[in-house]
Amino acid sequence: MGLTSLNQQLLSKIATNDEHGENSPYFDGWKAYDNDPFHLTKNPNGVIQMGLAENQLCFDLIKEWIEKNPTASICTTEGSMAFKDIANFQDYHGLPEFRNAVAKFMGRVRGGRVKFDPNKIVMSGGATGANETIMFCLADPGDAFLVPSPYYPAFVRDLRWRTGVQIIPVTCESSNNFQITIEALEEAYNKTIEANVRVKGLIITNPSNPLGTILDKDTLKSLVNFINERNIHLVCDEIYAATIFRPPHFTSISEAIQDMDSNDDLIHIVYSLSKDMGFPGFRVGIFYSYNDEVVSCARKMSSFGLVSSQTQYLLAAMLSDDDFVERFLDESSRRLECRHKIFTEGLKEVKC
């Protein structure tokens, strides 16, 4: 008996399978960059990291804000009075001021056209944790979710690895600009059902990662009808909601369902501060569900990946500052557009 089979007995199937997705071209790219990073003068032939979305464009604004708001910290003379309460705080509902601020921020990011209820906000360890939590709440091992392709490569880890849920890719074609059509959804749905696999829902990323496209209101409504007709869930990953720099404006699923007849208990949103604010290190994932039973279950699960109360406290103050949020989001869009222009013009000069 070889070492591998011995270990397969000693460890779990999850530990010894490859569903974490790291043995994939996506992570090969990461490793290639780690081993040979590009530098303009020191390593001009190195690898450029284009697989990671890091928004660092507005940290000067954030730095300015935190210096002006020492009480938001529990690590300054002005703020350290709160250290004891905050470091000890561990309620899995989260600090009320944090949930309020996040709900308000989510509304602002979605153009102020919808309101979010702080009582439906659940914390999780980044969008990674939010994606997994939603699977654990909605599906049993072997159940399937439809996911239009191309999709975020780490969905393999987030959605499948520990939950045992299947991802069924819905083929979208470059010929129609990768639009999600009801025909493609029906085909994937019917094939899955025919294979005796239960379809529990549809997952969309809007704005799309990796495409950068956004779904219009009519398409969103047609997707809501699709899932309502089949009594399956719709999970909307909206972590790039504010990473928009030109028209058309972003439409959230929460806006689309406002004026239509839908069973909202089937609708769930994943959000995060990793992309729009550029805080991936803070691990602020948000799970928002219109289904109270799902909220209650997800909140119990959030014990596995709560946001540090130190970080909750800081962000509660920062995101509650309307003037700062307004200025940050406006400036972020402007700088993204500028960066996009420089980058795409640079790409034109690349000789293949």
Place this chain on the structure above:
Amino acid sequence: MGLTSLNQQLLSKIATNDEHGENSPYFDGWKAYDNDPFHLTKNPNGVIQMGLAENQLCFDLIKEWIEKNPTASICTTEGSMAFKDIANFQDYHGLPEFRNAVAKFMGRVRGGRVKFDPNKIVMSGGATGANETIMFCLADPGDAFLVPSPYYPAFVRDLRWRTGVQIIPVTCESSNNFQITIEALEEAYNKTIEANVRVKGLIITNPSNPLGTILDKDTLKSLVNFINERNIHLVCDEIYAATIFRPPHFTSISEAIQDMDSNDDLIHIVYSLSKDMGFPGFRVGIFYSYNDEVVSCARKMSSFGLVSSQTQYLLAAMLSDDDFVERFLDESSRRLECRHKIFTEGLKEVKC
């Protein structure tokens, strides 16, 4: 068809089962306290919370430290230069200085008689996340772990809920001061095997929660022999390692295996800063394994519950300060002893 059975179809079995453990006497106690909290003058007949271990005794020392070390914060004029790098940081290995500081602190807490390797330290969202991660790495659904009773009530959630692993209580009797005997372990082990359930390991809490007792070196060695003979795992929850205030001194499993012939690939430690430092809000769970394959797998899983980089950065500085750590741990023991004395003497006055 009632609402419940409809929801059971719509949601997962995990969402609709009771394995989260919140419908239990332990959580009934929490709710009773939440609804009617004791207050010396305002509510003298209220409920006293005795189910939650919160160490708040030395926050004056911590407050003093953070005020003297503004660069440890990314939220002060002195520290905000680091904000950009830290908020963006998201490597699931963790900040090297954080892992180094935690490894050093773990050694110091264990009397300096053992050294821990920073490369075997994995972050998780509190001990809650660490406990679950270890189950996902070691066992498949249906597999069992032996757990001497009485045990931490939330083990039900941490170890079983999402993993599908079973807990087999090993009955320990008050007649011998709840000692874990090899006879009791063998009985539980054999019964489980006879029921055709695979035993993957033994979980001990040392110091014990809820007993407050500690295991001596000979007992630890006998447990190591027990698991080695059967090629099963030993998981040691040592989250109260420094919450000791009188002899005998605490012996870590890492110390017990130093001078014996053991397959260390079977040994894993759960640690946390929630109890010894009193930082449950910061969600710093530590998973330490002597098995490199388990470390590698757990690190990939840690993406579901990483520690906020803001918190890692602060704690890296705090725990690297030898003088502070020394003083904190000494003072914490002293104050715990004093508090214990007041509390037990007060209990004697309670009329039943």
